[in-house]
Amino acid sequence: MSYLIKPDNYKxxxxxxxxxxxxxxxxxxxxxxxSSELRLRRVTAPLFVLKGMGINDDLSGTERAVxxxxxxxxxxxxxxxxxxxxxKRLTLAEYKIGPGYGIYTDMxxxxxxxxxxxxxxxxxxxxxxxxxxxxxxxxxxxxxxIVSRIYSAMRxxxxxxxxxxxxxxxxxxxDIHFIHAEELLQKYPQLSPKEREHAISKEYGAVFIxxxxxxxxxxxxxxxxxxxxxxxxxxDPETGYPGLNGELLVWNKILNRSIELSSMGIRVDKKALLHxxxxxxxxHRKELYFHKKLLEGSLPLCIGGGIGQSRxxxxxxxxxxxxxxxxxxxxxxxxxxxxxxxxxxx
Numbered sequence: 006m007s008y009l010i011k012p013d014n015y016k017x018x019x020x021x022x023x024x025x026x027x028x029x030x031x032x033x034x035x036x037x038x039x040s041s042e043l044r045l046r047r048v049t050a051p052l053f054v055l056k057g058m059g060i061n062d063d064l065s066g067t068e069r070a071v072x073x074x075x076x077x078x079x080x081x082x083x084x085x086x087x088x089x090x091x092x093k094r095l096t097l098a099e100y101k102i103g104p105g106y107g108i109y110t111d112m113x114x115x116x117x118x119x120x121x122x123x124x125x126x127x128x129x130x131x132x133x134x135x136x137x138x139x140x141x142x143x144x145x146x147x148x149x150x151i152v153s154r155i156y157s158a159m160r161x162x163x164x165x166x167x168x169x170x171x172x173x174x175x176x177x178x179x180d181i182h183f184i185h186a187e188e189l190l191q192k193y194p195q196l197s198p199k200e201r202e203h204a205i206s207k208e209y210g211a212v213f214i215x216x217x218x219x220x221x222x223x224x225x226x227x228x229x230x231x232x233x234x235x236x237x238x239x240x241d242p243e244t245g246y247p248g249l250n251g252e253l254l255v256w257n258k259i260l261n262r263s264i265e266l267s268s269m270g271i272r273v274d275k276k277a278l279l280h281x282x283x284x285x286x287x288x289h290r291k292e293l294y295f296h297k298k299l300l301e302g303s304l305p306l307c308i309g310g311g312i313g314q315s316r317x318x319x320x321x322x323x324x325x326x327x328x329x330x331x332x333x334x335x336x337x338x339x340x341x342x343x344x345x346x347x348x349x350x351x
Contacts, residue, residue, distance in 0.1 A: 008122040009339055012259050012325045016347050018172050019322055027166065028318045028330060034165050035317065036109065036132060038158035043107060043151065045134055048096060050089055050110035056082040059293030062090045062234065068118045085115045088311050090234040091295045093135035094272060098304050107136025112311065123260055123326045124316065126333045135309035143271050143306065145215060145241040148249055149183055151308060152213050155253070155267065156181045159317075166321045173323055176258060178210035185246045186216040186227035198227045206256040206263035216248025217268070228252075232281035233290060235270040239277050259325050266317060269310020275300055326350065 019027060039045065053073075054060045061070055061084050070084040086092070089112050096108060112133040119125045138147070160177050167175050184192075184205060193201045205212050218230030218237030230237055235250035250270020257264040273281060278299055282288045290296050298304050315330045326343055328335055328350035335343075335350055343350050 008120060009342055010123045010260050010262070010325070011342075011346050012261070015259065015325050017324065017329070017349075019170065021349075023170070024322060024324075024329065027169065027322050030169060031162060031166060031318050031321055032314060035158060035162045038161055039132060039134065039155065039312070040109060042154040042158050043109075043134065043136055044105060045107045045109040045136065046102075048100075048108045048110050050112060050133065051086065051092065052113060053083045053085045054092065056084045057293070059233070059290060059295035060091050060095070061086055062088040062231065068116060071115045071117055086112065087114055087116060088112055088129075088131070089133040090135075090272075090309065090311075093133060093309055094304050094307055095295065095298065097135055097137050097307055098298075102137050102305070104137045104139045104142070104305075107134060107307070107309070109134035111314075121335060121339065124264060126315070126327050126331060128331060128333045130314040130331065131311040132314060133309070133311045135307050137305045137307050138271070140306060142308075143236070143239070143249060143274070145244055145246075145249060148215070148251070148271055148308065149213070152183075152251070152253060152269070153181065155269075155312070156211065159266075162317075163321060170322075173321070176210070177255065181211045181213055181253070182209035183213050183215065185244060186214055186248070186251075187221050187246055189214060189227070190221050190223060194223075198225075201227075202254055202263045202265075206254045209256075211253075211255045212263075213251050213253050215244075215251040216246055217250055217252055217270075219247045232273075232285040232287055233278055233296060234272055235268075236273045236277040236281075237270070238280050238284065255320065257320060259323055264316060264320060265313075266320070267310055267312045269308070271308045272306070273299070274306060275302070324348075 072082050072084045074080040110133050112131050114129040163177050167173050189201050217228050237248045240247045252265050253267040254263045254265050315327050318330045319327050326348045332351045
């Protein structure tokens with residue numbers, strides 16, 4: 006079911022021509038800064054992968070992939086990627102990229118099960134990135150270092166946008182705030198996970214929530230994660246909390262709510278993979294191609310994630326609907342309402 010937020014007194018700050026120019030400038034500038042900050046080389050990525058190899062990202066584990074038969078492969082099924090979390094790790098191994106270096110790519114996906122609205126589209130575009138690490142770097146401390154570097158690239162991009170368009174004022178805080186999902190639960194025990202995200206983002210402006218996927222003290226997960234890419238179960242010795250992954254959120258003053266810009270984390274090693282497959286009742290996945298490669302030690306330890314391109318542009322250009330940034334399919338009633346509310350969809 007689609008859901009539309011109507012901002013109070015919304016009027017676009019940029020016309021269509023300025024918007025298209027801004028999108029191009031943001032995408033070029035940010036990816037150059039991301040590459041420099043994390044020492045990433047750009048690679049070409051697939052739009053689809055073969056079904057049944059365990060390569061496609063299962064996201065929370067419930068979303069259906071768009072699939073189609075391949076005539077020249079005896080009608081073998083291909084799946085449009087959800088993201089490239091596992092493919093990137095295979096690519097790190099294939100390119101023999103050592104610790105301290107990595108890759109990034111433009112990821113385009115179709116997510117047919119999305120609930121359409123201001124922030125969610127059928128079409129997903131993001132920078133997918135992955136970087137090789139050492140065993141000693143599998144800590145929350147190192148995760149925070151990487152998040153801070155990404156946030157630095159975001160702030161530099163914001164400065165560039167405000168220089169290009171003086172009518173857009175800077176809004177990102179100087180530093181990003183870190184909090185574990187368990188600490189967030191204790192801080193707002195009466196709120197739902199999504200309400201907690203809104204509350205903490207409004208308080209700090211930019212926040213990274215650590216530990217997404219594992220059960221908290223109330224017996225529930227903050228949010229779901231597939232068990233075979235992010236490590237959400239390993240206990241960090243410094244914090245005593247489980248989870249080496251998280252989500253980067255900022256406060257969106259136009260929509261008066263938080264907006265997730267990135268999901269990322271240190272990936273599972275052999276021990277974490279076996280543990281999380283057992284916890285989720287998916288031990289049969291050990292026989293899939295990707296999982297066999299990981300369990301036999303053929304894949305490097307790594308950290309990685311995705312950063313939403315359209316969402317980032319939407320945030321910087323002060324847009325109220327992601328359809329003002331990208332072309333997609335929307336319910337006709339939503340298009341009419343958006344036009345009435347000064348949110349023209351591309």
